[in-house]
Amino acid sequence: MMDRILAAHGGELVNLVVDEARAQMLRDLSRTLPSLTLNARQLSDLELLLNGAFSPLRGFMTNADYESVLDRMQLQNGLLWPLPICLDVSEAEARSLDAGQSVALRDVEGFMLAVLHVEDIWPIDKLREAEIIYGTTDTAHPGVDALFHGTGTHYVGGTVEGVQLPLHFAFKRLRHTPHEMRALFKKLGWRRIVGFQTRNPVHRAQFEMTLRAMDRAKANLLLHPVARRAMPGDIDYYTRIRCYQAVSRYYPPNMMLLSLLPLAMRLAGPREALLHALIRKNYGCTHFIVGRDHASPGVTPDGRRFYDPEAAVQTALEHQEALGIEIVPFEEEMVYVYEEDAYMPAREVPPQSTIKTMSLEEFHRRLREGKRVPEWFSFPEVIEELQRGYPPRHKQGFTIFCTGLSGAGKSTIARILYARLLEMGGRPVTLLDGDVVRRNLSSELGFSKEHRDINVRRIGFVASEITKNRGIAICAPIAPYAATRRQIRSLIEKYGGFVEVYVATPLEVCESRDRKGLYAKARAGLIKGFTGIDDPYEPPSAPEVLIDTTELTPDEAAQEVLLYLERAGYIK
Incomplete structure (x- = not known):
């Protein structure tokens, strides 16, 4: 058997990067082509296709190869291949593409790396793929979570011609x-x-x-x-x-x-x-x-x-x-x-x-x-x-992410924490209150589910940058959707600590504190999609700190957060 292994080892590699003359033709052609901007995961797959690491693949899988890999761990030609290598797109992008069309594949800066010659477009059955590939549909598995929450609705398959490998600037x-x-x-x-x-x-x-x-x-x-x-x-x-x-x-x-x-x-x-x-x-x-x-x-x-x-x-x-x-x-x-x-x-x-x-x-x-x-x-x-x-926690950056209904007490707790942490000194502290961020970072956004998600993600991104640079970010948005909060946690925990504070004050208490009159307007139908009234709030399942401010003063609530930070080693 070893002779056969060594013979296979010497097999011919695929190289999908074209010569300069063809590359220039593709660059000229790209001016008239639709484009897809690839995320980091898709760029990794493209690089390994172009450089031959995924030999014998000559592009992103078509539906026939995809089904064959799922069912038999083989390509259509009978060669062993265990996992789908597919390019996912959104439903809107899928509707804009047709088989037989060519598409420019670009990085986030708009630089064209390759051209995909589309052969297939098909909807993803994510439950089936998760069960076959990962053996589970449990989103506690990071691959399943990425499939369900970070992957588009359709796959696009076809051969690829590479203009240049993705750029790397380190190592x-x-x-x-x-x-x-x-x-x-x-x-x-x-x-x-x-x-x-x-x-x-x-x-x-x-x-x-x-x-x-x-x-x-x-x-x-x-x-x-x-x-x-x-x-x-x-x-x-x-x-x-x-x-x-x-x-x-x-x-x-x-x-x-x-x-x-x-x-x-x-x-x-x-x-x-x-x-x-x-x-x-x-x-x-x-x-x-x-x-x-x-x-x-x-x-x-x-x-x-x-x-x-x-x-x-x-x-x-x-x-x-x-x-x-x-x-x-x-x-x-x-x-x-x-x-x-x-x-x-x-x-x-x-x-x-x-x-x-x-x-x-x-x-x-x-x-x-x-x-x-x-x-x-x-x-x-x-x-x-x-x-x-990775220095000790008391030298790391971290984010305090307060979430809860409007009127729960998040902003007041956040302001007290901001003052107390500045008083302690040692690290820069930034307060990212929901209303303040809306005025300064998201003034063009409305209050649809999509826009609320965009606003919370912007807060999460800014907090991740502060955490990365070993500062403290304090956030106080409503952030009603569990999936969005999970994505923000995943982003921030790459760089430091994430402390989710669920201010679980009951709805009736929040309504009784309705200083802005928002609940009354929502009850009267003057505001649509208001969290807690006609739009759901999805409570955190395992927050680091849970607070009900019904019977607590703001100082007492903030003290609970500070005690957790001390127990966890974030402050000394």
């Missing part, structure tokens, strides 16, 4: 196309290469795993981390890359290469493990490491797993021949043995030994809370980089 020397990587392996004389995918920093357990894989495969190592964040709790891109550079000095000289992969992970567990292997085959690897929980979103806050920890390994081994790359499995957890001062698989631990383990979830919690990370867990250089990027 340029660590970015390679499959053609470049294969040429580099050839130049170095590397014939056996084992690939390792990760979205986390490499700690001592992962380092030992890669060394053992190199020994098993008698191969050099391609450390090939995903450049993009896969889920909100992941370490940010720049910090992670500095961690990889720090750990690279621990590998034997001239036996490891570091390269960044611009993949948008789906976290689809066993199916995604197969895609990772196919990508590494296209990059020139002969072997690929698959370990426990590969491509899994991990454990949910309530302790649930979406995939069996060993399912990805078993699935990859079952499809090894069709993948065309040899799988190096690691089914067992790597544990630290105190007496040996070393990591090893659990089955190799000598009797009566002292074992220490720490999950990545626990590590991330310690990091974000500013708690000590044991020396046995990681390398000092890696911990130093992580602590630079």
Whole structure:
């Protein structure tokens, strides 16, 4: 079988970037073409299509290939392919397109990267896709959440002609196309290469795993981390890359290469493990490491797993021949043995030994809370980089997001918190009150559901920028819709803390405080779509702080928030 794997490894790569003459023709043509502006996830897919990492795909999947992948994990031509690579669009965009048409694909700045020759347009059955691809329709799975809340209503399929790869401005020397990587392996004389995918920093357990894989495969190592964040709790891109550079000095000289992969992970567990292997085959690897929980979103806050920890390994081994790359499995957890001062698989631990383990979830919690990370867990250089990027909570930025009905007391609580936090000093504090933001940032907006969502998202974006720069943002919009609040939390938690304060004052109390007369007008039908009257308020399911101001003074309510901030370590 190994001969067949090596033969497949040498297969021809697709390169969808056209020559300069054709590129100029496409640029000229684009002036008359409709355009689609791609988001970050779509740009990642486009880049891997253009550079050949998704070989043999020659564009975004048509409906026939999509259905075949869902039903059989195969393209129409019978080749193994585990996940859909599709371009999603909104319903309005879908209505404006026709099969046989060409469309310019642009980045957010309007730069044209490619032309899509449309062959198919079809509505997405999101429930069916979630069940087949992720094995669940639970939005606690980040891939399902992205499908349901971050994906358009239709897919557009067809071949792609590339004008230029998406631009990257950081860590340029660590970015390679499959053609470049294969040429580099050839130049170095590397014939056996084992690939390792990760979205986390490499700690001592992962380092030992890669060394053992190199020994098993008698191969050099391609450390090939995903450049993009896969889920909100992941370490940010720049910090992670500095961690990889720090750990690279621990590998034997001239036996490891570091390269960044611009993949948008789906976290689809066993199916995604197969895609990772196919990508590494296209990059020139002969072997690929698959370990426990590969491509899994991990454990949910309530302790649930979406995939069996060993399912990805078993699935990859079952499809090894069709993948065309040899799988190096690691089914067992790597544990630290105190007496040996070393990591090893659990089955190799000598009797009566002292074992220490720490999950990545626990590590991330310690990091974000500013708690000590044991020396046995990681390398000092890696911990130093992580602590630079993620200081203790009392030095991090955070957002206090007060939500509740009009008249609940949000704005008053926010103003008191603003004054108290400025009084404490140490970090800049910004108050983003709903009415003030409407006057200064959203004056052109009305009060439709769409416009209210836009206003709240603008508040969330500004708060995320303040949090990123280690300030404190205090927000006090009504923010009635749970999905919008969830999106804002996801955005802000990339950079710091998010403290949701649900001011759960009952409707009848809010109406009795109706200083502006808004409830009375809504009851009389003079205001339409008023939250709590003829438009719903969706209460938070798990806010950090819950306050009912019916019997509390504003100072007492604000004190509850400050006590939480102190308990959680945000203030000292």
